[in-house]
Amino acid sequence: GHTVKFPFKPYPSQASMMSRILSGLDNKENCLLESPTGTGKTLTLLCSALEWHREDLKKSNNNNNGSDSDDTDSEDPVENFRPNPSPTIFFCSRTHSQIKQLTEELAKTPYRPNMLVMGSRDHYCINKELKDVPRKKERCKKIIKDPGCRYYKKEFVLSSISTFRKGGAKQVWDIEDLKKAGQEHSECPFFVSKDMLPSSDLVFCPYNYLIDPSIRSTLKDKVKNSIVIFDEAHNIEDALMDASSFESTLDELYENVFQVLKQIRMNPKIIKNLSPEKEHAINIIHPIMDELVAWIREKSESLKPIDFEKHSRVWKGKEILDILQGIGLSESNYFEFSSSVKALSDETDDKQNKKDKLGKPSAILEEFSKVIEFIFKNANWVDDYVLVLQKQTVLTNSFVKKQQSSKWNLIVSIWALSPRIAFSSLNSKTHSIILTSGTLSPLYSFPFELASPFPISAEMGNLSDIKNRAWIGTLSHGVRNEKFLCTHGNTDSFSFQDSLGETIIEHIKIIPSGVLCFFPSYGFLEKITDRWASTGLLDKINELKPAFAEPKNIKDFNETLIGYRQTVQSNPKKGAILFAVCRGKVSEGIDFSDEYARGVIVVGIPYPNLKDLRVDL
Template structure:
């Protein structure tokens, strides 16, 4: 049976013939539009003898392959007996610097179109014309070459021969991979409680092309239970790629380790971890041009050899592997990783490579209905991340600043900055008077035209003034404005426009309150999505807010660990509401003292804010100088975080109490197994700080479904509580205690959110009852 290949002329030619440097020197975002305009200008300069935009398709057999190649010739010119295939290219380069051999890739495209047209129309000879159109001068320069059909056929088949080398590798790899997948069994001797059920649910979701939202507690093995059935689906030809999406580096490692477990059992699979450009760049500074980066210079001359080398020798492609081969072949590691993702079966990356409209992987997601599987780990994080992705803002201060700075040397640009500044002043006058905040459902459309005009002027300035001392900061502003305009295209009933007075400055934000529709549109670009987390409570809320619908599946699993391993105490006689906090310091300190004094070990205490934490910390340390304490600081660097966590790994004879904030870096995604952590106190129900933005969310969902407070405050807050609580029991042998302090924890609406493994909780009314319960627990 022949193997099917479908490829466009452009992708075929660019892959085989690409050469030269990476050069991300600013050329403007409107080049694509200008290119279209250039094509139209050239095409309209001809008469009836010229047919523009001619669609061509050629299907043929080559060895064991049936190849379908398609494309669109810019124009076919018929003059007397001459037939000329026209390939149009727009440029900003002066035409006198362009000669016949300026870019061989351009000739290659033209020759492919020429061959396809000649075959389709049974022509033995024709001419290929390259037309270069200078965007600034609007002048053209043309080169024409004559070819026979046999010459074009020799070139075309030579091109296909090179491509088949890659295609053979792809098909051979697919066979090797699929055989190994069929022979693969679950990589562990037995399934944990609930694990098999989760794996089956994932597989059925993929087969039925649905989305699954599942709460799978720590210990169930959710990573392997989602990846294993997804890989099985690839082996059955149901899917072609898995995107494992996560918000944190540590969860990328967990996914990679799960794949390694299967590789040790005989699996052959190509997996890659995509690392952000800033974290993988080999240059001293991220400057992607041949003048300032040796890896950008000549990158495209060497990158295909690098890809072939990696694919020939490596299956698990990590950051270190990419760096090794990037150095060996002197290519850009980030661009190499993106190219390698095309040949990979499992792509492990951040949420934004799929969901963010500004940075998503266009090579995969420009169309809907692909046979991809999205595995979305720690899916609760996607709620706020997606609001950031689909929102954008501008502030007044830069408009005023650059208006003044450019007034003398660039008066026209200064006037454009002034127009934007004036409209921001108008917004301020009309909407900010009695309050520092204002919002409305309708767009303030007056802001868009001056910003669009400024963007256009900035493009010209950025191209011409590359050496200007303000070039870098103006470039950053340009992309911020471009993002603002791009996000405005998504504006609908799920958005509001809000204005905020910040001292003398004014902020205008397009705020996406409800991202569910935009997320659902992204999910349609794949076959199925599995959204999973240990804390996806309540499931109906997460299915709704993450883009699911009534037909999508929800499932909840109980913890596989014995309930008796956790002592759960609820101190519901203390109110930690903001207005009551100053009165609670001593009571909370006494609760913590009693909680940590019954067994020596390491403890966490989590607080709803830094200020509250610091006040309790001072009070606690003054009263307990003999207890080791460490405290989370605001804006800790990577090394500081490591040092903080390393304190839990030390063997120490005395008790250590770590003070941290709910929703912070230490309340989620860290594993402190066994004696490294034996207990945690959680102060408050984790509610986000009351603010203008949160209140907008509350009002919106109150109208939508009557659950405004829950969506804006309660559910996000309790998620922080569940995440922090999940630090205590990390394995089946762990035993630990958990103390929740807040009167709201025992109210009906909060108790309804408790996971099943919390149903055995005990209320404690004072420090004495804490002591009694813990003595019973630690002595058993």
């Protein structure tokens, strides 16, 4: 048996969930567990996984030392910087805001593993010169080499001191803590975090660090035999398909790949500054890109119109293999192409300098090569792919189209239509994978869609007194007895829009504090709020609760979220209302506890766009 150290007496649903997780880890089995929001799922996952890890480490140490000691916390601080034989726990979530909440939950537990929060340069970089720079990865590589980044060191003090390790002053921390320490020590927190990886027992990271093979490869041996937990896994299938797909415009391929490689091949001065491996890689890749660009241009003349602004054509299965064969890629040489792409992206090449122009082509080629590897490594997977060529009119801005212009934007895509491709490549490397969320049902479909067994599968019950804590219901009609039929045509009617606004007003009169109101799309949200602004309904809503609307832009979104929270804090009884979008930023990974969400209103159902070609396929 196992004795889990829980910070309080667990609810029956938590105890049941911990029992299943421990059983899965004991038997190296995958787990599929649905646990409703508000049932303490994160705490349950952390405590059960960390207790299993503690016991497994104790067994490993006893086997190595011939000791029966129960003490797994080494008194030697050097041990905190050595990899241990027990499986690493990767705790994955959708966003970094969710990860911050995970570290806060870890602080509530009695467990103090060597932890790490992984993030990109966008999250960790403290060099002011790169603050608002796009393609930060490429610029970072250049500035390190010439003229040099003052935060980049050959050896980092922060990764070799105990502050951020077990027993240190910051043994539970988040990205902001490491960034602050990086500024104090003049050390790059991004590279410090990479240095800390080998000795970390618990790693928090976004989904794509594990499901994207090109990113996962940077984690080296840490993924082998690891425990991978996907929290909020209701979107995992879409994320897996995105991770095994490729998409680029013809302009990007031509200008940022083909033309750059061509210029390098024709310039002896640049070639001289490249290693022989990179020169060979360019000679392999450039002809294939030449053929790909030519193929796209040729086929763009025979696309079928979807509507006035978009034309497309789709190829499947063996047709894709024939196309790849035509541009010079086959089962016999794809590995050479893939190796060449890796050589082109090699950051350790000493001869690389500021004249090296390989940053842009490397990024695009890595994505393309990843999908090519998937297709050729398993002959059955090609049937899960479609190759799509689309052309659509270019927009001058978000509202006005170039109706008179003949310019088209050509897009080539290789879409994975099954999540099993990316999942299988991860599942083959791990000890156990745990998928959990408040909304996973129907559970029976996951083993088939992911082509992997989940022997431990269960729906956890809700809190026993949930009916006394919350009212959950549906409304078929509004205050004017207007039928709430949220179809495309009906939501355009003013009677529907006005009735919806008045119904929301009646509800926020009685709901205290903060209220979240979700719409199916940004277009729906803008259409409704524009109407309410013109009729005065928005003014009435603002009188009851100051209204905020979720913007598309991330910078504006952060300001909106801060404004909403501050308004609720300043007057908790009155609160505020935040209009948001299903599958938008508000709906994914942001904690609206207590007075920030005493009421939640959902308008309609966020079905996918039927005109989306990917949905149609």
